[in-house]
Amino acid sequence: MIDISILLQIIWTGFAASTYAILFAVAFSLVVKVVKVWNFAQAGIMALSFYVMYAAHNKFGVPLLLSVGIGLVATIGANVFMDRYGLQTLRNRNSPDLTFFIFTLVVSEFLAYFLAMIFGTEPVALKSNIMSGVNIVNGIVISNWDIEAVCVTGVLLAALYFFMNKTHDGQFMAAVADNPELSRFYGINVTRAYVITFVITGLLITAGMYLFGTRASIIPNTPLQMMLFAVISTLLGGMGRIFGAAVAAIGLSLIQGLSIFIIPSQWQGLILYVFLFITILFFPQGVSLPKLKQLLSLSKKASPAQ
Amino acid sequence: MEYFISLAVLVGIYITLSSSFNLIIGFGGLVSIAHPIFFALGAYTTGLLAIHFQTHPVLAVLAGGGVAFLSSMMLSLPSLRISGDYLLITSIGFQLGLLEVIKHLGVTGGASGLGNIPNVVEGSYRSAVFAVVSCSIAAVVVWMIRWLLTGPYGRVITAMRDDELAFSALGRNAMMIKLSLFAIGSGFAGIAGGIYAYYFQYISPDQFEILQSAMLLTMVVVGGMGSQWGPVVGAVLLLLLPQAISFLNLPPSVMAPLQGVIFTTLVLVFLFWRPQGLIAPDKRQSAKDA
Amino acid sequence: MSVLISLRDVCKSFGGIVVADHISIDIQRGEILGLIGPNGAGKTSLFNLISGVYPADSGSIAVSGQSLDGLNLHQRARLGVARTWQHMRLFASMSVLENLLVAPRNYPGEKISNIIFKPKQTAAANHAVRERAMGILKRMHLESIAHSNVNDITFGQQKLVGLARALMNDGECLLLDEPMAGVEGNAYETMKSIVREEASSGRAVCVVEHNVSFIKDLCNSAVFMASGKILERGSVDSLLASKTLADLYFGA
Numbered sequence: 001m002i003d004i005s006i007l008l009q010i011i012w013t014g015f016a017a018s019t020y021a022i023l024f025a026v027a028f029s030l031v032v033k034v035v036k037v038w039n040f041a042q043a044g045i046m047a048l049s050f051y052v053m054y055a056a057h058n059k060f061g062v063p064l065l066l067s068v069g070i071g072l073v074a075t076i077g078a079n080v081f082m083d084r085y086g087l088q089t090l091r092n093r094n095s096p097d098l099t100f101f102i103f104t105l106v107v108s109e110f111l112a113y114f115l116a117m118i119f120g121t122e123p124v125a126l127k128s129n130i131m132s133g134v135n136i137v138n139g140i141v142i143s144n145w146d147i148e149a150v151c152v153t154g155v156l157l158a159a160l161y162f163f164m165n166k167t168h169d170g171q172f173m174a175a176v177a178d179n180p181e182l183s184r185f186y187g188i189n190v191t192r193a194y195v196i197t198f199v200i201t202g203l204l205i206t207a208g209m210y211l212f213g214t215r216a217s218i219i220p221n222t223p224l225q226m227m228l229f230a231v232i233s234t235l236l237g238g239m240g241r242i243f244g245a246a247v248a249a250i251g252l253s254l255i256q257g258l259s260i261f262i263i264p265s266q267w268q269g270l271i272l273y274v275f276l277f278i279t280i281l282f283f284p285q286g287v288s289l290p291k292l293k294q295l296l297s298l299s300k301k302a303s304p305a306q
Numbered sequence: 307m308e309y310f311i312s313l314a315v316l317v318g319i320y321i322t323l324s325s326s327f328n329l330i331i332g333f334g335g336l337v338s339i340a341h342p343i344f345f346a347l348g349a350y351t352t353g354l355l356a357i358h359f360q361t362h363p364v365l366a367v368l369a370g371g372g373v374a375f376l377s378s379m380m381l382s383l384p385s386l387r388i389s390g391d392y393l394l395i396t397s398i399g400f401q402l403g404l405l406e407v408i409k410h411l412g413v414t415g416g417a418s419g420l421g422n423i424p425n426v427v428e429g430s431y432r433s434a435v436f437a438v439v440s441c442s443i444a445a446v447v448v449w450m451i452r453w454l455l456t457g458p459y460g461r462v463i464t465a466m467r468d469d470e471l472a473f474s475a476l477g478r479n480a481m482m483i484k485l486s487l488f489a490i491g492s493g494f495a496g497i498a499g500g501i502y503a504y505y506f507q508y509i510s511p512d513q514f515e516i517l518q519s520a521m522l523l524t525m526v527v528v529g530g531m532g533s534q535w536g537p538v539v540g541a542v543l544l545l546l547l548p549q550a551i552s553f554l555n556l557p558p559s560v561m562a563p564l565q566g567v568i569f570t571t572l573v574l575v576f577l578f579w580r581p582q583g584l585i586a587p588d589k590r591q592s593a594k595d596a
Numbered sequence: 597m598s599v600l601i602s603l604r605d606v607c608k609s610f611g612g613i614v615v616a617d618h619i620s621i622d623i624q625r626g627e628i629l630g631l632i633g634p635n636g637a638g639k640t641s642l643f644n645l646i647s648g649v650y651p652a653d654s655g656s657i658a659v660s661g662q663s664l665d666g667l668n669l670h671q672r673a674r675l676g677v678a679r680t681w682q683h684m685r686l687f688a689s690m691s692v693l694e695n696l697l698v699a700p701r702n703y704p705g706e707k708i709s710n711i712i713f714k715p716k717q718t719a720a721a722n723h724a725v726r727e728r729a730m731g732i733l734k735r736m737h738l739e740s741i742a743h744s745n746v747n748d749i750t751f752g753q754q755k756l757v758g759l760a761r762a763l764m765n766d767g768e769c770l771l772l773d774e775p776m777a778g779v780e781g782n783a784y785e786t787m788k789s790i791v792r793e794e795a796s797s798g799r800a801v802c803v804v805e806h807n808v809s810f811i812k813d814l815c816n817s818a819v820f821m822a823s824g825k826i827l828e829r830g831s832v833d834s835l836l837a838s839k840t841l842a843d844l845y846f847g848a
Contacts (some may be wrong), residue, residue, distance in 0.1 A: 038394070038395070089578060093581075095581070097337065098331070098335070098337050099577065099581065101337060101394055102523060102527060102573065102577065103574070103577055105339075105520070105523075106520065106523070106570045106573045106574055106577070107570075107574070109516070109520050109566065109569075109570045110566075110567065110570035110571060110574065112566070113563040113564075113565075113566030113567045113569075113570060114563070114567050116562075116563035116566070117560055117563040117564055117567060120559060121559070121563075224516065228398070228399065228402070231395055235395070266410045267410060269406045269410075270403060270406045270407065270410075272399075273399050273400075273402060273403030273406060274403070276395070276396065276399035276403070277384070277396070277399065277400075277403075280384065280385060280388060280392050280395065280396050280399075281384050281388065284388050284392060
């Protein structure tokens with residue numbers, strides 16, 4: 001029998017750990033939605049973000065919050081630079097999708113190697129002591145990090161929701177996401193929408209890397225591996241649904257945490273990949289109720305002998 | 307001297323890999339970066355057959371190619387059926403997922419790799435023999451790809467790349483063609499894997515990670531996608547490059563990432579400055595490149 | 597005269613937009629049927645439904661009595677449904693002749709097993725295809741540009757090449773989507789006579805066209821479509837004389 005308190009603990013910890021994953025998933029999903037690019041360069045920007053904060057705080061002794069600020073500026077700068085001079089050039093040339101992909105992937109690879117050259121490949125974290133204070137609530141361990149993570153993520157998501165739905169820029173972004181040509185026709189500054197997208201993404205990434213970096217240590221390659229999670233969340237959540245991606249991220253995180261009950265730990269790493277396959281095969285447009293019903297009825301039709 | 311001979315073995319292997327990768331991504335237009343996993347499948351199949359069954363090396367290498375050929379369909383069938391764009395993500399997942407499996411299976415030696423692959427060439431000329439075999443296979447593969455692409459089939463592939471919808475409306479099964487190209491390219495990678503396994507007698511999962519994908523991408527992009535000799539040039543160039551910087555006498559911890567920095571910078575430079583690569587596409591100049 | 601293409605109650609909508617509203621129609625062998633109507637009437641969508649670019653939501657489509665339901669684009673082409681495209685969609689990397697060489701529905705010369713094991717047969721098959729392609733080009737007076745890249749020829753010539761490519765299919769159905777748009781002079785006359793020849797040799801031809809004189813010149817009968825529905829079918833003259841239809845067309 002599973003001890004209920006262990007179950008709750010795993011759920012809570014999984015939920016708290018999903019916070020930074022949510023931020024990365026939403027960032028990735030937002031770029032897919034508005035800019036229509038599978039931005040694998042995000043992994044490189046994530047690494048850059050972390051290492052700038054790390055360098056400022058741990059190498060130059062800058063206080064943590066200020067380091068985060070510096071990291072934020074650097075991240076947003078890098079993001080916007082990549083869009084203005086990288087993606088825009090490819091857009092101007094009407095490059096095929098393959099070129100966009102190669103570009104974004106290679107940017108991430110470049111940054112990973114570059115950072116490895118400077119910082120080496122020993123795992124490092126933002127805080128020398130990644131253990132934060134703990135509080136025990138009803139038998140469940142809730143660390144201060146957990147609380148901070150949930151709050152930061154919650155505030156950012158709420159702000160994003162407000163921005164997307166209540167501000168002009170947010171609505172312009174939605175219009176560009178829907179139809180860039182038409183938006184341009186109506187006088188919407190498409191370039192500005194892209195820049196704002198990357199500014200927001202930069203913010204989400206920096207926050208996410210701050211949270212992750214205060215809880216665990218990373219090497220330059222770590223963000224690349226974390227990208228898979230963001231990609232699957234985006235797929236599951238549905239194209240163009242950034243909050244769907246957020247929900248998917250929570251779901252995946254919980255499933256990963258809870259799977260310890262059914263799958264031996266050595267195969268835990270495989271779960272994400274299995275999910276990726278299932279998602280692509282059955283839910284290429286994202287999980288939605290009509291699609292689920294369609295699949296269920298299809299399987300019912302298939303069951304009786306042909 | 308020995309050093310250059312073993313470099314020749316690698317050159318042969320990588321020419322095979324980059325040419326077959328170009329067949330898939332450059333000519334077939336299939337955005338998959340999972341080529342290293344088929345390289346791995348060939349290597350592991352050959353290695354395991356050699357260790358446990360003492361299979362004849364030619365058979366073992368061919369088996370490696372066969373396994374790679376067939377398993378490519380595990381990736382292509384589901385993802386091509388849905389939509390070409392998803393192939394990319396699925397390929398990354400497929401490559402990393404299979405590597406996860408390999409890392410946790412006992413029979414493959416897990417994360418520490420598969421060693422003690424029997425030596426099949428005795429004597430002081432071992433490296434030379436391997437070099438000849440490796441380069442001959444590379445030559446055969448390049449020639450076979452060339453033959454495939456310059457005949458009527460090459461026309462078919464070009465038409466498919468130019469406009470798949472119009473192509474299908476002519477009665478052509480584009481998916482079948484893509485599956486075939488993918489399988490053939492992956493099969494060649496598997497054969498390269500077999501040679502690799504026999505030469506180094508030790509293989510491990512981390513030799514087939516995304517770094518490999520990046521290397522192959524670099525060879526193809528820098529050499530010239532969509533040209534037959536491009537990947538050959540790319541492979542030779544990129545294998546000689548680390549040798550060129552090795553005289554800088556940097557510590558290994560800087561050396562490895564520095565190579566990566568150079569590879570990736572090269573790709574970026576070429577992507578923006580000379581997208582067609584060193585060797586421009588063949589006589590059928592794509593009007594879109596203009 | 598037998599019925600070649602038959603649609604029964606075909607419906608299709610995208611989101612809220614109905615592009616086909618219970619369409620039922622028969623097209624006979626030897627007939628040249630014109631499809632006219634305002635923009636957005638669903639004419640090209642009808643072609644897409646017949647050729648299989650997307651499946652119908654409901655209803656059935658058959659060619660020579662054989663149902664096309666469940667078959668996709670390339671399967672229907674192999675059954676003989678050939679079409680041209682509004683935006684031509686020629687293969688930009690290749691020459692005129694090469695565009696035609698990849699177009700037949702049967703291509704024994706390209707099967708790898710044949711190339712290896714039956715080289716003589718393969719060579720003969722390739723030769724036959726080449727002959728046929730050059731034959732079509734000669735009919736269109738285009739032999740001289742056979743080896744030019746399709747981007748280097750005139751617009752009118754490109755349209756003729758698009759038609760030639762569809763003819764290589766040598767199936768029984770020919771769907772022409774705005775073949776004459778932007779074409780004049782010799783190319784116009786050539787296209788007209790070719791289409792007539794094809795119809796009289798037993799094909800069913802269906803043409804979407806805005807060029808009214810072409811419709812009058814060429815089509816035996818026409819169908820007026822609007823908002824996904826077939827409003828009227830009859831001789832071209834009677835349709836063009838109808839005031840209600842004229843209002844719909846020009847008033848739209």
